[in-house]
Every structure is written in structure tokens, then in C-alpha cells.
Amino acid sequence: MTLTDLLAALVRIDSTNPALVPGGAGETVIARFVTTWLTAHGIPAELDEAAPGRHSVIARVPGTGGGRSLMLNAHLDTVGTGGLPGLLGPVVRDGRMYGRGTYDMKGGLAACLLALLEARDAGLRGDVLLTAVADEEHASLGIQSVLLRVTADAAIVTEPTELNVSVAHKxxxxxxxxxxxxxxxxxxxxxxxxxxxxxxxxxxxxxxxxxxxxxxxxxxxxxxxxxxxxxxxxxxxxxxxxxxxxxxxxxxxxxxxxxxxxxxxxxxxxxxxxxxxxxxxxxxxxxxxEPFGVGQDEPIVQSLRTAAAGVLGGPPALIGQSFWMDSAFLAAAGIPTAVFGPRGAGAHAAEEWVDLASVERCREVLSATIRDFCA
Structure with missing residues (x-):
């Protein structure tokens, strides 16, 4: 399955947060899709239910031992469509995919899934984890629940950053x-x-x-x-x-x-x-x-910037972002965290899109970071 096909399959699944839109579909169907997809590719995955019907996914590519562990994180839920037709039917045009969740943040999720496939075959010493979580758009029930069960030496949240490295948010x-x-x-x-x-x-x-x-x-x-x-x-x-x-x-x-x-x-x-x-x-x-901040000298920040420079042809900018993300919960749990994701526009808007080439670059950077950090 190509990246475009995988992302389109994710977008077609309605995962509207029911806390934002009464009667919203929630994350169960998409969580089961992700779990089934990972299991079919030889990666152990399980569901975590933070509240009735609010499912997240925890997956792990086990290392051989002695290496650092890295968690990739993305959220499964989206805001509603506002009754607008067609937002759950992804459309590809001029190198962009349009549809609800393409940018916020199923593009980042697709990059994580494909990076896990590469990690599976890389012979790493450290574990690589994925937490694909529920309810980020409302009360963050998902990340709070999974952090009761898993931890890692570092984490990357794949919210959109325009291929920059975000080290702070409000x-x-x-x-x-x-x-x-x-x-x-x-x-x-x-x-x-x-x-x-x-x-x-x-x-x-x-x-x-x-x-x-x-x-x-x-x-x-x-x-x-x-x-x-x-x-x-x-x-x-x-x-x-x-x-x-x-x-x-x-x-x-x-x-x-x-x-x-x-x-x-x-x-x-x-x-x-x-x-x-x-x-x-x-x-x-x-x-x-809580606001979020991570030191620029943290190993995960350095590893991510080095990997991105190799893929992108130059070091990415270090940025801060005004909006809140689950990265704050990861940092509060003692996990050094950076944020890195694709380009696009229209989060929570009537027209939402992600640049498909940037999703591919995101996958490449994640894979290069995993090979360095978890070697």
C-alpha cells in the first residue's frame, strides 16, 4: 500500500471526536483499522480504551536490547465536518490531498505507520513504539491513558510543523x-x-x-x-x-x-x-x-535535526507553535519530546489539505531518526 493509499484509507474513516460533535463516530473504527494494519505487517499492536468507546492504539517494534527507545505519537480523532459534504472523501489534486484530517493529523499518522515498517526490518537495539491516541482535540483522554502503560527514552509528535522542528508551544x-x-x-x-x-x-x-x-x-x-x-x-x-x-x-x-x-x-x-x-x-x-518546551540540546532534538538536514538538504528551523498539543503530556511524563510533521493548511477549516511530498519527507526523516536514535 502506497503512502497516498494509506492516507486516503485513514481519511475515509470518520473519526470525529464525539465530545466536540454529539453523535460523532469516535476513534474505535480507525483504531481497529490501525491495529489490523500493523498486525498484518508483523507489528504487535493492541487497543487501549481510555473511556467507553474511546480507543487508542499502542504498538511496539521490539529491539534486540541495549538501545534507546523512541515513541512516535499521533492522534486519531478529528474535529467535525460542519455538515459540509465530501470532507471524508479524500481528493488528490496538484500534489495535495484534501479532506478532513489530512493535515490535522492523519498525514503524520500515515508517516508514523510506514516508518514503523522500516523499523521492523532495521535490526535496531532499541524499541520503537507508536501511540495513536484518542481525544486530543478535546480532553486528551487517550494520551493520559496510554502513558499509564508505556514510556520511552524520547518521543516525536507528528503534528504538522511544515517540516520544521517544534520545541515549544503555548x-x-x-x-x-x-x-x-x-x-x-x-x-x-x-x-x-x-x-x-x-x-x-x-x-x-x-x-x-x-x-x-x-x-x-x-x-x-x-x-x-x-x-x-x-x-x-x-x-x-x-x-x-x-x-x-x-x-x-x-x-x-x-x-x-x-x-x-x-x-x-x-x-x-x-x-x-x-x-x-x-x-x-x-x-x-x-x-x-501546561505549556511545552524542550531543550535544543536534548538528544532527540539533535538526532531529529540531523536526520532532517540529511533528507531535506539543510537543517530545519527550530520553531514554537501557538496551539496546544499532547506533547505537553509526554514532557510532563518525563519523556523528552520534539514535534515534527508535514506541510499543509486548513486545520479545523472547511478546506483542509496536506502536501503529499512533505508527508513522504516526514516518513523519511522519522526513519532516519529512528535508525540513529535507536541503533
Whole structure:
């Protein structure tokens, strides 16, 4: 099976994350396809069920002993199609394959699968593993589950990087802030306290905090941290003072920033506003995902860059990426990790595509890195 045929087969399998789209197909069918494909090619593979119907794949090419182990990682799930026809029917045009998941990230998965075939026949001392995981697009149930069962001396996540080597990405925290007023008839300002107006003060404070973040020293690859107001609800009808208003905020974080530190900053803002005796608010952290960073001198980064230089004709750039990936969980598990994947565009968009030649280059770089790192 050629790379193009393999990628097309993966894209045809609907693996929409059901946590994002109610009734989404989930990962079970694609996980079974990957497991069957690997087993048919002589590579032991098994399913890992993180939650009912949420399957990942763990595969291993065992080494002869004494070498370093390397984990290749990709996610199985995709975002939804938005009801657009044809996104699950891959189309090849001008060297690109179009379709949901081609870029994010079944192209990287196809490169991993073919690299495992080469590792099978390479006589390596170290093990080569694949973790093809569920739920990366939502709560990362898959990677958290498989890391309870496997580890490695290093890992490569094959999210798209345009054939650059990514050594950092931002994290994020989600926050819920509620302001409390006093509900009353709209004609009785003497009785009512406007919770929405109080939230306006919060929004002003968050805007000032955003300006402060932009004025702090920038990360050399990631720039500045940021925050934005995402969702707001409040009030009950036009003729009443609103007794409650709830705001949901996202804060994008840099390596070195912690959920605890971000929470303290928002709490301090609310504390200043509480100097007004009529102001009352509650704040809670609802989700945190750590930022990611790996040293450029880590052996896996050096091995990957050397291999890429040999395949691509020159050393790839070291980059950081703004979006979050499962690499943060791998790093938190003590596994030095780099990110390397193909070129393309349209992640989560109506038109998504991957450059097929870059998927082939990705496979070649993965294979060269495996031969070096696991020899």
C-alpha cells in the first residue's frame, strides 16, 4: 500500500471526536483499522480504551536490547465536518490531498505507520513504539491513558510543523468568573444591583491585564502570553436588574507560567474591585493545560535535526507553535519530546489539505531518526 493509499484509507474513516460533535463516530473504527494494519505487517499492536468507546492504539517494534527507545505519537480523532459534504472523501489534486484530517493529523499518522515498517526490518537495539491516541482535540483522554502503560527514552509528535522542528508551544487555562448583583424591578434602582455592570469592571481589568502581558518580555519562539473573554451570560429580562453574570475566559500561557500563577493574577484583579462594598465575585479555574518546551540540546532534538538536514538538504528551523498539543503530556511524563510533521493548511477549516511530498519527507526523516536514535 502506497503512502497516498494509506492516507486516503485513514481519511475515509470518520473519526470525529464525539465530545466536540454529539453523535460523532469516535476513534474505535480507525483504531481497529490501525491495529489490523500493523498486525498484518508483523507489528504487535493492541487497543487501549481510555473511556467507553474511546480507543487508542499502542504498538511496539521490539529491539534486540541495549538501545534507546523512541515513541512516535499521533492522534486519531478529528474535529467535525460542519455538515459540509465530501470532507471524508479524500481528493488528490496538484500534489495535495484534501479532506478532513489530512493535515490535522492523519498525514503524520500515515508517516508514523510506514516508518514503523522500516523499523521492523532495521535490526535496531532499541524499541520503537507508536501511540495513536484518542481525544486530543478535546480532553486528551487517550494520551493520559496510554502513558499509564508505556514510556520511552524520547518521543516525536507528528503534528504538522511544515517540516520544521517544534520545541515549544503555548499552554492554556480556562476560568469562570461570576459577578453577583441583586435582582430587582427595573424601576427600582434603590433596590437593584447590576451584576452585568459589575462584570464590565472585570472586563476592563482583564483588558488591562492583557496589555500588561503584551508588555512583558517575549518568549523567543512563542512571543507573549494572552487572554480573551470567550463567553458571557447574564440577566433574566429587560425590565429587571440582573442578579448574576458569568464570564468564561481563556488565558494562553508560556513555559514558566503556571495555572496557580495565572489564578493569582485574576484573583488580585477581583480583589482590587472588591474595594467597592457592592461588588461581589467568584472565580474558579476550570481547566489547565501546561505549556511545552524542550531543550535544543536534548538528544532527540539533535538526532531529529540531523536526520532532517540529511533528507531535506539543510537543517530545519527550530520553531514554537501557538496551539496546544499532547506533547505537553509526554514532557510532563518525563519523556523528552520534539514535534515534527508535514506541510499543509486548513486545520479545523472547511478546506483542509496536506502536501503529499512533505508527508513522504516526514516518513523519511522519522526513519532516519529512528535508525540513529535507536541503533
Amino acid at each position: 499552554g492554556f487555562t480556562w476560568h469562570e468568573i461570576t459577578t453577583f448583583g441583586r435582582a430587582a424591578h427595573g424601576s427600582r434602582p434603590d433596590l437593584g444591583i447590576d451584576a452585568i455592570a459589575h462584570m464590565g469592571r472585570v472586563l476592563g481589568g482583564l483588558e488591562a491585564l492583557g496589555r500588561d502581558l503584551a508588555a512583558r518580555p517575549a518568549h523567543p519562539l512563542l512571543g507573549h502570553g494572552s487572554l480573551h473573554a470567550s463567553l458571557i451570560t447574564g440577566g433574566q429580562d429587560l425590565s429587571s436588574y440582573p442578579g448574576r453574570c458569568t464570564l468564561r475566559v481563556e488565558r494562553r500561557t508560556l513555559p514558566g507560567e503556571t495555572p496557580e500563577g495565572v489564578t493569582r493574577e485574576i484573583d488580585a484583579l477581583l480583589g482590587e474591585l472588591a474595594a467597592d462594598a457592592t461588588f461581589r465575585a467568584e472565580h474558579r479555574l476550570t481547566l489547565a493545560r
